Amino acid sequence: MNIVVSLKQTFDTEAKIVLTGGKIDATGVNVVINPYDEFAIEEALKLKEKFGGEVTVVSVGGDKVEASIRTALAMGCDQGVLVNDPTLENVDEWAVAEILAKAVAQIPYDLILAGRIAVDDGSSQVAVRLADSLNLPSVSSILKLDIEGDKATVVREIDGGTETLELSIPAVLTAQKGLNEPRYPSMMGIMKAKKKELKVLTLADLGISAADVASKMSAPKFSLPTPRTAGKKMSGEPAEQAAELAKLLREEAKVI
Amino acid sequence: MNFGLTEEQQMVQEMARNFAEKEIAPFIEEDEENHHYRREILTKMGELGLLGWSIPEEYGGNGMGWMEGVTALYEIAKVHTSWRLAISGNCWGPAMTINEWGTPEQKEKYIPGLVSGESVGSFAITEANSGSDVGSMKTFATDKGDHFVLNGSKMWISGGHTCDIGLVYAATTEGGGAKGLSCFIVDYNNTPGIERIPIHSKVGMWPAPTSELVFENAVIPKENLLGPLNKGFQICMWMLNNTRMGCATGSAALGAACLDGAVNYANERTQFGQPIGKFQMIQQQIAEMKLEDEAAKFLVYRAAWLKENKLPSQQATSIAKVFGCNCAVHGANMAMKIYGSYGYSTEYPCGRWLRDAKQFETLEGTSNIHMGIIAGIELGYQPNR
Ligand SMILES: Cc1cc2nc3c(=O)[nH]c(=O)nc-3n(C[C@H](O)[C@H](O)[C@H](O)COP(=O)(O)OP(=O)(O)OC[C@H]3O[C@@H](n4cnc5c(N)ncnc54)[C@H](O)[C@@H]3O)c2cc1C
Numbered sequence: 001m002n003i004v005v006s007l008k009q010t011f012d013t014e015a016k017i018v019l020t021g022g023k024i025d026a027t028g029v030n031v032v033i034n035p036y037d038e039f040a041i042e043e044a045l046k047l048k049e050k051f052g053g054e055v056t057v058v059s060v061g062g063d064k065v066e067a068s069i070r071t072a073l074a075m076g077c078d079q080g081v082l083v084n085d086p087t088l089e090n091v092d093e094w095a096v097a098e099i100l101a102k103a104v105a106q107i108p109y110d111l112i113l114a115g116r117i118a119v120d121d122g123s124s125q126v127a128v129r130l131a132d133s134l135n136l137p138s139v140s141s142i143l144k145l146d147i148e149g150d151k152a153t154v155v156r157e158i159d160g161g162t163e164t165l166e167l168s169i170p171a172v173l174t175a176q177k178g179l180n181e182p183r184y185p186s187m188m189g190i191m192k193a194k195k196k197e198l199k200v201l202t203l204a205d206l207g208i209s210a211a212d213v214a215s216k217m218s219a220p221k222f223s224l225p226t227p228r229t230a231g232k233k234m235s236g237e238p239a240e241q242a243a244e245l246a247k248l249l250r251e252e253a254k255v256i
Numbered sequence: 257m258n259f260g261l262t263e264e265q266q267m268v269q270e271m272a273r274n275f276a277e278k279e280i281a282p283f284i285e286e287d288e289e290n291h292h293y294r295r296e297i298l299t300k301m302g303e304l305g306l307l308g309w310s311i312p313e314e315y316g317g318n319g320m321g322w323m324e325g326v327t328a329l330y331e332i333a334k335v336h337t338s339w340r341l342a343i344s345g346n347c348w349g350p351a352m353t354i355n356e357w358g359t360p361e362q363k364e365k366y367i368p369g370l371v372s373g374e375s376v377g378s379f380a381i382t383e384a385n386s387g388s389d390v391g392s393m394k395t396f397a398t399d400k401g402d403h404f405v406l407n408g409s410k411m412w413i414s415g416g417h418t419c420d421i422g423l424v425y426a427a428t429t430e431g432g433g434a435k436g437l438s439c440f441i442v443d444y445n446n447t448p449g450i451e452r453i454p455i456h457s458k459v460g461m462w463p464a465p466t467s468e469l470v471f472e473n474a475v476i477p478k479e480n481l482l483g484p485l486n487k488g489f490q491i492c493m494w495m496l497n498n499t500r501m502g503c504a505t506g507s508a509a510l511g512a513a514c515l516d517g518a519v520n521y522a523n524e525r526t527q528f529g530q531p532i533g534k535f536q537m538i539q540q541q542i543a544e545m546k547l548e549d550e551a552a553k554f555l556v557y558r559a560a561w562l563k564e565n566k567l568p569s570q571q572a573t574s575i576a577k578v579f580g581c582n583c584a585v586h587g588a589n590m591a592m593k594i595y596g597s598y599g600y601s602t603e604y605p606c607g608r609w610l611r612d613a614k615q616f617e618t619l620e621g622t623s624n625i626h627m628g629i630i631a632g633i634e635l636g637y638q639p640n641r
Contacts, residue, residue: 067263074267184275187305187318187328190267 001051001147003044004109005077006100006127007059009068010034010120019222033068036115038182039175043145044113045076046180051147054078056107060088060096066198073193074185080198081107087203087210095213097129102206104134109170111152116141116174124174131172138172139165143179265327268320272328275304276335284336287463288608291456293418294463295376298342302373306332307346311355315367322560326505330556333509334516337612338464340509344502345415346370350377350423353495354441357483366421366441378415378422379499380469381492383408388625390425390492391434395471397426404428404440404481406449406474412619416467417452420445423495424471425488437488441480449474460611497570497641500577500620504559507580507616508552514587514609515545518594525596532594541590548583555579568640571633574626581616581623588613 011017012030019025033041044055055077059065062084069080083099091099104112112134114127124140131138143162144155152169155162157176185193203210232248234241249256261269279300287294301307309325311317318324325343333340351370354362369375386393395408406426410416422442429436444450451470458466483491519542522533532538555576562569588609592599599606617623632638 067266070263071267071270074271184304185267185271186303187268187271187308187320187324189305190264190271191319193267194264 001053001110002108003055004104004107004112005040005044005057006114007037007057008034008118009061009065010118013119034115034118036117036175039179040113040115041072041075042180042182058103060099069198070193071185073196074189075183079196082200084200085203092215092217093123093125095215097126097133098213100130101133102208111169112172114174116176127172127174136170136172137167140174141176142173143176265324268324269327269331272331276332280336280339291462293465299373301342307373308371309347311351311371315363316371322564326556326560329505330509333506334513337506337510338461340502340506341414341464344499346377348498349379352498357491375420376415376418378413378419380410380413380424382412384411395426397428402478404476406471406476408471410469413467413469415465416469417454418465425492429486434489436486438485439482439488439491440476441482447474461615497573500573503616503620504576504580505556507584508556510613511549511552511583511587514591515549518591521595545587545590552580552583570641571630574629578623578626584613584616
């Protein structure tokens with residue numbers, strides 16, 4: 001069973017976001033594999049252990065992303081593909097999905113796994129768009145996965161509960177926290193990763209031009225959340241304080 | 257000259273940091289309080305290859321060497337000093353020493369288990385009346401033809417009552433001093449005549465077991481003699497030159513933990529209407545810690561580099577160890593001051609840092625002993641091995 005895992009490199013969840021010239025400044029920020037993509041990697045490796053086959057990690061991004069793919073290879077994935085093109089500075093989700101679709105089409109696969117959301121921009125779009133582009137069924141936020149032949153049984157998270165679904169594979173499934181506990185790359189895995197293939201492709205290698213994947217959306221402006229201001233302290237008798245509080249909630253905070 | 261880590265070394269660093277934060281950090285308080293040793297952490301370390309540095313792959317080595325080993329130990333010790341001992345006690349101590357001095361049979365029998373984490377290791381040199389003066393040890397192994405009989409006792413042995421396999425140094429020639437010592441591989445689970453007594457009175461290192469060992473007519477098979485008879489002192493010094501890297505790296509890491517803690521605290525705590533980090537005197541303290549932290553780390557990497565390249569490293573190891581332990585003790589002391597009264601509370605880590613830092617001034621050669629080595633080599637009184 002051959003599996004493709006789509007991976008995004010994101011800021012470390014503890015990274016401090018700084019804006020320089022209106023843009024997010026990546027200088028000195030520690031980057032990691034998007035935590036939800038780690039669940040996807042782990043699930044792919046478990047399926048590989050059960051059914052055999054190969055796991056290919058695919059990503060779109062810059063030079064730094066090679067380190068994250070290498071980590072996935074150290075965890076046990078077999079090969080990596082990175083689409084790294086100078087024209088891909090600020091691409092939207094649609095463009096990334098189109099590029100991934102082209103890259104994935106070159107790889108034999110029975111299943112595509114991804115994280116349910118990227119912790120940086122939180123759009124949850126790429127995997128679903130990828131499914132659409134490849135004309136595959138897709139289920140998001142899965143908590144459990146069983147494969148039998150070409151049938152997948154998945155449990156996914158829904159509002160206030162879970163839902164069990166059956167679908168045929170190939171399909172695109174996105175991983176939710178709780179699906180599994182991702183493994184650490186072992187030292188032996190790190191040594192082996194050095195020798196595994198990491199293909200770096202340009203758009204031209206995929207037979208597409210920058211114009212083919214010109215973003216449909218752009219982010220003209222970023223802003224940081226307003227910093228928390230100091231709290232207010234009430235004084236006076238309890239009844240007075242309660243009245244004052246109600247007034248402030250209505251007039252200032254406008255929540256009641 | 258290159259001060260950067262390779263891609264693999266960066267992966268080792270990130271992995272060890274994640275491992276320590278997820279597998280060790282959550283248990284720190286509980287295990288400190290209960291003086292509890294969590295063997296499964298060592299087992300996991302073994303499974304992930306964190307105990308297999310500079311060991312041939314045929315015996316389960318991870319294919320990496322000193323630079324990667326100190327990188328990993330640093331990250332682990334930064335989270336909890338006690339856990340540096342897993343690497344010294346299994347890999348740099350017994351496994352590496354057996355690999356250097358052992359017969360093919362000994363290597364095959366003992367190294368894979370120590371490296372995979374299946375066995376816990378230890379090494380026993382010190383006795384109640386023989387510390388720095390290793391040659392004065394009294395534990396004696398009598399040659400009985402097809403086996404040795406071990407009598408005597410050892411003190412302050414890390415992992416003494418929790419280990420499976422250990423190296424024990426003992427006299428084999430009456431009045432031979434340093435020239436009459438030998439090294440033995442002891443299988444603690446299958447050797448009658450050994451009493452293992454936990455020591456619960458340590459000032460720090462609470463989740464790291466330490467023990468007294470009493471040998472009473474313990475029968476040690478002939479084939480468990482490691483290296484030539486009466487070469488034990490040489491083997492011991494060879495081993496300590498490796499295991500001391502655990503102290504050097506662990507202490508540098510502890511200094512770094514103190515610095516990180518102090519920086520966070522100085523940025524968060526406000527007095528006189530501003531973060532205390534804005535006060536020049538706090539800045540002086542932070543700067544002092546940073547100077548030592550950087551220097552200690554680079555001394556560790558330099559000693560590791562010498563070892564990796566099989567160059568004389570004894571003086572560099574002693575320098576890294578003495579400097580590292582000064583950095584840890586000073587750093588812990590500074591951190592406690594910067595944290596103010598909270599630093600003096602057991603709810604903050606300063607007390608643990610200070611208690612754990614103090615070990616480094618004594619074990620695996622006191623600071624005096626290391627200063628003696630550094631000066632002795634510098635003055636040409638002894639070779640730099
Ligand atoms: C937590 C812990 C774990 C340990 N683990 C192990 C272990 O796993 N295996 C093991 O074998 N041992 C272990 N030890 C023992 C440790 O290695 C010894 O404590 C150390 O070698 C010093 O010996 P000592 O305590 O007998 O001090 P002593 O040698 O009695 O020294 C006392 C003082 O005299 C000074 N001194 C001694 N000789 C000289 C000299 N020639 N010149 C100047 N000053 C001198 C010392 O610096 C020190 O200040 C451990 C100790 C501790 C605390």
